[in-house]
Amino acid sequence: MDLQLNGKRALVTGSTSGIGRAIALTLAAEGAAVIVHGRDAARAKETADAITARGGRSAIALGDLTTNPDAQRIAEAAETAFGGIDILVNNAASNDGEPTWTADGPDQWLALYNANVASAVRLITALTPPMRTAGWGRVIQIGSAAHPFPLPMKAAYSATKAALANLTVSLAKELTGTGVTANTISPGPTATEHFHELALNFAHHHGMGDDTTAATRALLQGPLANPSGRLTEPHEIAALTALVASPLGASINGANLRIDGALTPTVN
Incomplete structure (x- = not known):
């Protein structure tokens, strides 16, 4: 199937390994020019080289998304690489450790919220205005089954993923009539x-x-x-992401698409 992604330009955050890398490789294989993002230059180059070795187009935008100046710099570098961004995949997230229920806990919760939610908001703020102007765009959040099915001992992480899915629905409504869609894809154990x-x-x-x-x-x-x-295999999540990112996914909007083997005990 031709997903009609030739000529589209995508930024995939956290794409130096795992799910993000699989998404970057798949979008590139479908014809999109992909900006690889991460904080490790060597790993980013490895992913970018893998794309070009397969005949795709890639560029690299390095940096930390947890501060406004760095996120803005990453957004500008991504836009400059291929003259704009049509597809934003917010995959980067932290899942290391868990805030404690102690006096230091609230600050730890805020730090995790900054990494998993505010970082996505920063790029949405920077990159969706040009999408609106162009009349076409895709914003895809990589969520988690921990959103509708909170994990034990992972209250803060689960809450950040719930927030991400919630804001995505609001974003889809705010983008009404612009040609820009917003969706969440929620993997289970991968x-x-x-x-x-x-x-x-x-x-x-x-x-x-x-x-x-x-x-x-x-x-x-x-x-x-x-x-x-x-x-779940990373390439399966990548295939779903590519469909949602494509022109064929125009009516997929404001959705939370679970890809978890039915781990989550819900009808939606």
């Missing part, structure tokens, strides 16, 4: 480096040594049980 680390930690704490295969099986039979009985 076969990434981060999940491998989680499985390794689970194995160590349950007498499995370094057997991440056994740990993954135990997780899928226990706390991460889902009707599909498997982890």
